[in-house]
Amino acid sequence: MGKLVVIDGGLFTTVQDAGRFGFRKYGVPVSGVMDNSAFELVNSLVGNSPETPVLEMTLKGGKYRFESDSVIALTGANMNPTVNGISVELNSSLDIKSGDILDFEYARRGCRCYLGVRGIWEIEKILGSYSTYNEGDFGGIEGRTLQKGDQLHWKEIQADFQSYTSSREEIPYYSSKLTVEFIPGPEWNWLSKKEQDKFLSTEFKISSESNRMGIRLNSDFQIEGKKREMVSSGVIPGIIQLPPNGSPIILMKDGQTVGGYPRIGKVLDIHLNRLAQVQPNGTIRFKKSD
Amino acid sequence: MESGSLHLNGISWSVFRLGETAWLLQPKVSENVLEHIHSASDLLERSKIDGLQDIIPAYDSITLIYDSQFKYDPGKISEISPSREPHLSREKNIFEINVCYELGMDWNEVEVKTGLSKEEVISIHSTQNYTLAMMGFMPGFIFLEGLDDRIAVSRKEKPRIKVPSGSVGIGGNQTGIYSLESPGGWQIIGRTTESFFDVKKTLPTKLKAGDRIRFKPISKEEFDKVVAKNG
Numbered sequence: 001m002g003k004l005v006v007i008d009g010g011l012f013t014t015v016q017d018a019g020r021f022g023f024r025k026y027g028v029p030v031s032g033v034m035d036n037s038a039f040e041l042v043n044s045l046v047g048n049s050p051e052t053p054v055l056e057m058t059l060k061g062g063k064y065r066f067e068s069d070s071v072i073a074l075t076g077a078n079m080n081p082t083v084n085g086i087s088v089e090l091n092s093s094l095d096i097k098s099g100d101i102l103d104f105e106y107a108r109r110g111c112r113c114y115l116g117v118r119g120i121w122e123i124e125k126i127l128g129s130y131s132t133y134n135e136g137d138f139g140g141i142e143g144r145t146l147q148k149g150d151q152l153h154w155k156e157i158q159a160d161f162q163s164y165t166s167s168r169e170e171i172p173y174y175s176s177k178l179t180v181e182f183i184p185g186p187e188w189n190w191l192s193k194k195e196q197d198k199f200l201s202t203e204f205k206i207s208s209e210s211n212r213m214g215i216r217l218n219s220d221f222q223i224e225g226k227k228r229e230m231v232s233s234g235v236i237p238g239i240i241q242l243p244p245n246g247s248p249i250i251l252m253k254d255g256q257t258v259g260g261y262p263r264i265g266k267v268l269d270i271h272l273n274r275l276a277q278v279q280p281n282g283t284i285r286f287k288k289s290d
Numbered sequence: 291m292e293s294g295s296l297h298l299n300g301i302s303w304s305v306f307r308l309g310e311t312a313w314l315l316q317p318k319v320s321e322n323v324l325e326h327i328h329s330a331s332d333l334l335e336r337s338k339i340d341g342l343q344d345i346i347p348a349y350d351s352i353t354l355i356y357d358s359q360f361k362y363d364p365g366k367i368s369e370i371s372p373s374r375e376p377h378l379s380r381e382k383n384i385f386e387i388n389v390c391y392e393l394g395m396d397w398n399e400v401e402v403k404t405g406l407s408k409e410e411v412i413s414i415h416s417t418q419n420y421t422l423a424m425m426g427f428m429p430g431f432i433f434l435e436g437l438d439d440r441i442a443v444s445r446k447e448k449p450r451i452k453v454p455s456g457s458v459g460i461g462g463n464q465t466g467i468y469s470l471e472s473p474g475g476w477q478i479i480g481r482t483t484e485s486f487f488d489v490k491k492t493l494p495t496k497l498k499a500g501d502r503i504r505f506k507p508i509s510k511e512e513f514d515k516v517v518a519k520n521g
Contacts, residue, residue: 231349
């Protein structure tokens with residue numbers, strides 16, 4: 001049996017998987033990893049099946065003690081990971097010995113780091129998923145972020161395993177200046193041509209109030225025309241909502257299931273992965289997808 | 291932006307693209323909009339369309355979300371209801387839900403804004419039949435349609451950080467129930483002992499969009515008794 005003990009949970013660390021599907025009609029958000037490409041890579045590096053959960057660490061990763069020999073990998077943000085004080089590589093299978101201490105600092109580049117552990121994790125599924133939905137207090141470990149003293153257990157996989165390191169081309173460069181492409185949403189044409197042009201030429205700053213529910217953006221962008229009301233209607237991660245104050249919110253994985261703000265666009269999923277890696281105070285621009 | 295239309299359950303629907311794998315359907319009718327939405331959502335659920343992951347019924351739309359491995363095909367959706375006539379006659383569950391109005395937290399504001407006494411508001415609120423319009427924005431939040439205009443009250447200026455689970459509230463011309471403790475800006479006029487949402491169950495709630503709801507006033511003593519019995 002594999003085991004890990006949390007010495008320090010870091011800033012905001014949760015158990016996540018691909019997400020919780022089929023319950024959005026009851027208001028249950030999809031949850032799951034914010035950066036799907038880093039998630040897929042980390043499970044591949046440890047030879048796990050793609051539905052295995054991982055730890056998603058945000059901005060500052062925490063500290064963990066392994067109580068069994070284990071195979072792990074780290075992908076996503078670079079939080080200067082060390083094992084027993086010695087730097088280790090991201091994007092590579094790593095052998096860990098029982099008693100080893102895995103430690104992280106503040107993210108140097110990127111925002112979210114993923115820890116994959118080879119094995120079959122022993123966590124209760126809630127509504128078909130291991131993902132933590134922090135706002136609703138369910139999923140993962142008691143529906144919350146990891147805390148000192150928490151333990152993770154997993155069944156070891158006996159099959160042969162070939163360690164490997166990702167090729168350079170597979171590893172994205174996480175820039176703090178990002179351009180994301182979007183599909184125009186149902187209410188895109190509520191904006192005048194002038195407002196649309198302004199939206200496309202504005203550089204937005206990511207607010208520190210951003211979280212797993214939504215990325216909040218600040219700028220001098222304003223809606224000039226008459227503000228129209230709409231009734232609540234379905235939304236999904238990636239939807240760009242435009243509240244009357246003109247500060248867009250990009251809904252993320254723990255975002256609500258219905259909303260009443262105009263949906264001016266939907267950020268492409270491949271760009272949502274990159275967006276999840278931009279730290280607060282980073283900037284983004286929008287480009288209309290063809 | 292509108293990207294076409296399709297035929298479903300005897301009526302025509304506008305289709306809007308919401309994402310790479312998500313579409314929004316809006317019924318092209320001016321009457322019984324909610325009934326058309328609930329009947330069509332039911333039909334879509336029952337038809338088990340390949341790759342259709344989530345269906346979100348709302349006030350004037352149905353959102354369809356597909357697994358990215360699958361392709362949305364409007365023809366496939368039209369195929370599930372070859373009939374030219376809409377079917378709106380699905381069996382509706384009726385639930386009677388107890389409410390202890392004494393546990394309301396915003397009676398002063400509600401009385402001032404409606405110009406009615408607490409007793410008058412309770413009488414109006416508990417004699418109406420409501421339709422469960424939709425669930426969302428939070429797990430198990432229940433939006434009910436059918437509130438009497440006389441007791442419509444605008445939301446609180448400053449939302450509460452914590453509204454207790456089971457709270458019954460009024461927000462504009464809607465009434466609703468907070469199944470789980472959450473932040474919220476509705477005027478709270480009472481609380482029910484009933485629990486509508488349990489994530490530990492395979493089916494987290496017995497309610498669904500389209501169900502009928504009635505409120506039955508209970509005293510604080512009865513409320514406490516039920517709570518004690520339920521442990």
